[in-house]
Amino acid sequence: MTTRRxxxxxxxxxxxxxxxxKFGDGRAQLLERVESLGSLRQAVAGMGMSYRAAWGYxxxxxxAAGFTFLERHPGRGRTRLTPAGKRFxxxxxxxxxxxxxxxxSHFARSFRRR
Amino acid sequence: MTTRRxxxxxxxxxxxxxxxxKFGDGRAQLLERVESLGSLRQAVAGMGMSYRAAWGYxxxxxxAAGFTFLERHPGRGRTRLTPAGKRFxxxxxxxxxxxxxxxxSHFARSFRRR
Numbered sequence: 348m349t350t351r352r353x354x355x356x357x358x359x360x361x362x363x364x365x366x367x368x369k370f371g372d373g374r375a376q377l378l379e380r381v382e383s384l385g386s387l388r389q390a391v392a393g394m395g396m397s398y399r400a401a402w403g404y405x406x407x408x409x410x411a412a413g414f415t416f417l418e419r420h421p422g423r424g425r426t427r428l429t430p431a432g433k434r435f436x437x438x439x440x441x442x443x444x445x446x447x448x449x450x451x452s453h454f455a456r457s458f459r460r461r
Numbered sequence: 462m463t464t465r466r467x468x469x470x471x472x473x474x475x476x477x478x479x480x481x482x483k484f485g486d487g488r489a490q491l492l493e494r495v496e497s498l499g500s501l502r503q504a505v506a507g508m509g510m511s512y513r514a515a516w517g518y519x520x521x522x523x524x525a526a527g528f529t530f531l532e533r534h535p536g537r538g539r540t541r542l543t544p545a546g547k548r549f550x551x552x553x554x555x556x557x558x559x560x561x562x563x564x565x566s567h568f569a570r571s572f573r574r575r
Contacts, residue, residue: 352479352527358560359473362572365466413466442571446472449563457556458476 356454360443365411370439374408377401378428378436381417385425470568474557479525484553488522491515492542492550495531499539 361371373394380390391401409415416432419425428436475485487508494504505515523529530546533539542550 352525355477355480356556357475357477357483360564361471362568363469363471366469369471411466438571442470442567445567445571446560446564449567450474450560453556453559453563454476457552457559 354458356450358447358450360446362439362442364408368404368407368411370408372443374404375436375439375443378416378432381426382428382433385420385427387417387426468572470564472561472564474560476553476556478522482521482525484522486557488518489550489553489557492530492546495540496542496547499534499541501531501540 359371361369363369377390377394377396380394381387384390387401387405388398391398405416412435414431415429416435417426418429420427473485475483477483491504491508491510494508495501498504501515501519502512505512519530526549528545529543530549531540532543534541
């Protein structure tokens with residue numbers, strides 16, 4: 348009888364805009380935090396990312412995407428996602444979730460013990 | 462009319478043995494090169510990995526897996542994969558290939574332009 352060791356799988360999924368700007372789980376979290384907190388500065392705090400780096404990344408992302416992700420709500424001073432930004436984020440999360448599910452089933456099939 | 466920018470997807474897939482040793486595309490390539498070249502030393506050369514690092518990794522991998530991946534063919538001095546090592550590699554490649562295919566179709570579905 349052999350001991351069966353634990354085997355798990357790990358998956359990372361990005362989309363790449365214009366061949367150069369990567370958008371993955373961490374960036375998706377950044378946008379979700381901006382939407383919840385209403386502020387890029389607050390979103391960045393506690394994520395281990397500098398405001399300057401986040402700002403630079405978002406500028407590159409918007410340039411590569413050809414549309415704006417964030418807008419400042421006039422009067423209320425809150426930053427939020429544009430409709431196009433929300434749509435992109437939702438698509439990424441759908442893509443990622445679909446692949447996470449596919450990953451679990453492919454893993455079970457490929458490594459099933461016989 | 463808006464310009465449509467290129468959007469592509471990128472996927473990385475690992476399996477994790479015993480909660481600590483990762484095995485992904487680079488390590489699979491290493492094993493494939495050992496099998497083709499008959500030598501760990503030759504396999505490592507040109508992969509940007511030191512022999513010492515490769516050796517240390519393989520020892521950790523075997524410990525975490527609970528079986529041996531490489532064996533030295535007696536008499537001919539060639540190093541090759543054990544049957545268990547080959548089976549594991551084939552399973553990983555099947556898992557990875559299945560997910561690459563799933564990735565392409567999920568990406569097309571999630572990001573299709575409407």
